[in-house]
Amino acid sequence: MITRMSSAQLQNAGLRAITDAQTRLASLQQQVATGKKLQSAADDPNAAVQLLELRSELSLMQTHQENMTLVNAALSQEESVISSVNDALNRARELSIQGRNEILAQSDREAIATEMDGLREQLLSLANSTNFNGESIFAGSRTDAPAYSEEGVFQGDDLVREINIARAVTIKLGHTGTDVFERGEGEPNVFQIIANLAEALRLPAEEGSERLDVMQANSIALDASIDQIASLRTSIGTRMTLLDDQLALNDGLTFELTKTMSNLEDLDMPSAISELNLKMVTLQAAQQTFVKTQSMTLFDYL
Template identity: 25%
Template sequence: MRITNNTMTYNFLNSLTKNLEKESKIQEQLADGKIIHRPSDDPIKAVRSLRNNTSLSVNTQYTQNAKDAQSWMQTTDGAMSDLSSIMTSIKEKVVQASNGTNDQQAVQAIGTDIDGLINQIVNIGNTKIGDRYIFAGQKDKTTPFVRSGDVVTYDGDLNKISMPLQPGMVSPNQDSVNLTGKDVFGSGGTEILNNLLEIKQHLMSGTSADQQWLSSTGLANLDTDHASILQAQTALGSRMSMYEMAGNMLEGNNTIITQDLASNEDLDIPKAVTDLKTSETVYQTALQAAAKIMQVSLADFL
């Protein structure tokens, strides 16, 4: 095989170019600590990174859903606890008013107190998280409860707000985070409120017949309504626990996927620095050798 000066020069320049490309690639990797910058760097790792990034994106969204759901339900649980406390206060006042020892004026005064408590309940029914009403169903930008005199209307709907934690069909029973007006206050979203208004009306009348009604029917309705509120809060608590556990699992998955990404993409910096130094040394040595090779010509033999 005939080796000419041109062949030697070409081979040298080709090797030098490859060395520069390797050095440039290592410098690019050191710049951000990543092995892969394009699929051609390592097709297998590139596919693995794409899969991991997709999984991380989906898992991050479900993790955020879990956080949003817990925030929504914690706000709802707080409101339900306040409702329960007010119902207890109302019962205490009704017991006091119906014990037969109060005159009509005293009973009416208790009625005025309970009227104020009913207003508090309506305000709790209009609790918001951000700009969304928590008891309005999917009409969460509409004020759900409006009181006018002794009439309370519910302007929300009965639809559930779902925040799923996994792919697939959304299930209102499994993925819902809200309580509607009906869930909290019974039929039409106002049944319990109407019962409370009826109690208030009997108190404001204050006759002995009214006091008798309060001691029997009124207190019985209060017990039933309070139990209904507690039952709704208990069901909410079960979903809160489920979302909390799911959120913890999702957080754990995020950690695992992030570690897999790092293992697949992160550069072994000490090794890369060593490789860069070696490449630079090879490059400098090659240049020194080239200085001698490239000077040789026919004139050197004349």
């Protein structure tokens, strides 16, 4: 059976061919212009769903990256401050050893006591260090006020902010004054220890025995504080190592996520340009064919 097509049917078929070719060409031109093969979810629903999930995961990892930058800055500042605290305490130990020398004149002990006073003020200043936001770094959650009063009394609390650096992985931003400058309930803190040493150095010569007893007791306490600082620095180092490891892991996962997203949505430009040229030729052919069929009549077939 021979199927016959009217002129109108031939014309409509030609128009559909041109319209389809124009639609495919426009879609491909848009892909080439943006460099993305997915222009809408309808282009590939499965890939679109995967991309949404991957973008959500990447956003979370970027948040973790920002958190790690914050933690790194906080721990780096704290390590620097505690290093200065350690230097001050070691200098106080040197002075306490000098001050126990019985041949020293009272004026010499007074000079040592004066330097002790300066070390106490230096330590108070370090204890009240603030971050770039003006927050006290050793005050726990009470960051809007100095961690210590002028008398060397702790005014903060023991609540240290914890921050997520990965799924189910948190890290503390630092330590409190209790961790750094206090020795335990009923024990003098470092400010009181140094004040006691300075006071003992100022005792008159006839109270030499009492001076030595006080200095001996407080020198032992000072050594314990120095050991406490050493342990604290180890703790900071451990946290920074964990942070470095997580940063490296996060970088690797981010790379893999980005690569997977690129495979799903990025256009293979050389292939796309080749296909674009082919579709332009196809459209031109369809247009030329349509023009020719429009000019034909029945007599062209006789």
